Amino acid sequence: MNYPYVAEFRRALVEWFESEKRDLPWRHTKDPYKIWVSEVMLQQTRVDTVIPYYNRFMESFPTLELLAEAPQEYLLKHWEGLGYYSRARNLQAGVREVLENYGGIVPDNRHEISKLKGVGPYTAGAILSIAYNKPEHAVDGNVMRVLSRVLEIHEDIALPKTKKIFEAAVEELIDPEHTSSFNQGLMELGALICTPTSPKCLLCPVREYCKAFNGGEPEKLPVKSKKVKMKHLSYDVFVCEDTEGRILMEQRPEKGLLANMWQFPMIEHDEEATLTTQAIFEANYHVHVNKQQELMKFKHVFSHLTWQLNSYHLQSEPSQCGHWFTREQIEMLPMPVPMLKIWETLK
DNA sequence: CACGCGTGGTA
DNA sequence: TTACCAAGCGT
Known part of the structure; x- marks a missing residue:
């Protein structure tokens, strides 16, 4: 040297x-x-x-x-x-x-x-x-x-x-x-x-x-090349609460982004598109929704992609399908930051 | 090797 | 606001 x-x-x-x-x-x-x-x-x-x-x-x-x-x-x-x-x-x-x-x-x-x-x-x-x-x-x-x-x-x-x-x-x-x-x-x-x-x-x-x-x-110095190309994804996020106060959650797949972390149900839609219809959510998650109100819209930036999240609070009838948790139970679940933001807003 | 994988701080 | 980062690793 x-x-x-x-x-x-x-x-x-x-x-x-x-x-x-x-x-x-x-x-x-x-x-x-x-x-x-x-x-x-x-x-x-x-x-x-x-x-x-x-x-x-x-x-x-x-x-x-x-x-x-x-x-x-x-x-x-x-x-x-x-x-x-x-x-x-x-x-x-x-x-x-x-x-x-x-x-x-x-x-x-x-x-x-x-x-x-x-x-x-x-x-x-x-x-x-x-x-x-x-x-x-x-x-x-x-x-x-x-x-x-x-x-x-x-x-x-x-x-x-x-x-x-x-x-x-x-x-x-x-x-x-x-x-x-x-x-x-x-x-x-x-x-x-x-x-x-x-x-x-x-x-x-x-x-x-x-x-x-x-x-x-x-x-x-140092010399450092390399630029990152960002992907943009848009989702509707649904905090669906039944008449007994339980909230529907889902766990992400065990591999890939935010593996095994818990989230409120999300449905992807193409950029600038209309929001997911209530009917699509009901069909995907097998629940009957009574009421829907807008919660918050925000962008979350990852290292290699960004999420545009539009979140909604739904009132629904109790359902046997899916994972429903009380508010206390949700506090125990590991969630990624964007879900924590929605959760803090709701509380 | 190139790419996927989180988040919050800073210029 | 955008860009770029900050004590990397697995595939």
């Missing part, structure tokens, strides 16, 4: 991290299970968002055994609002693998830990370096941004193959005596100093060893 300041870079980064690191809940433990949970929650998710979820999760599932035994609906309720719900199912599957195949001890080597569901190259390296002090790379978006600037790497970080370049770089740079602080230091630097826009170079502990800073244009 031909980077002349390895020793100085390590020392400056580790010392900065030790003195400036944020006080975060998962930094009070070296329990590999807890580090694992924190790393999964942090995937594509902001620190401030994760903190309350992590704390609540550890109150309910302080050990790997308790998580392994949890009913999936109870687990998903703890993940409700955090997004990427397959992370929760994969985490539980991974924990069960550890109990079955490794005697309840999280593996301390990349080969075995990488076999666990939901543990990819980044998460493996993070657990190994933070919990076990192993000199393993943990390359995420922060690390690629920081090192693209420090080393002036112009490869497109949106391309999967580019990550190999950064993993190789970390393998050379990593401080073998302080693997945890080194890896976390790179990420903390990316989060606090070496930010995507307007990096705070004058506060950076490694600016003297940064090629982009010395070259003058750290904001031009």
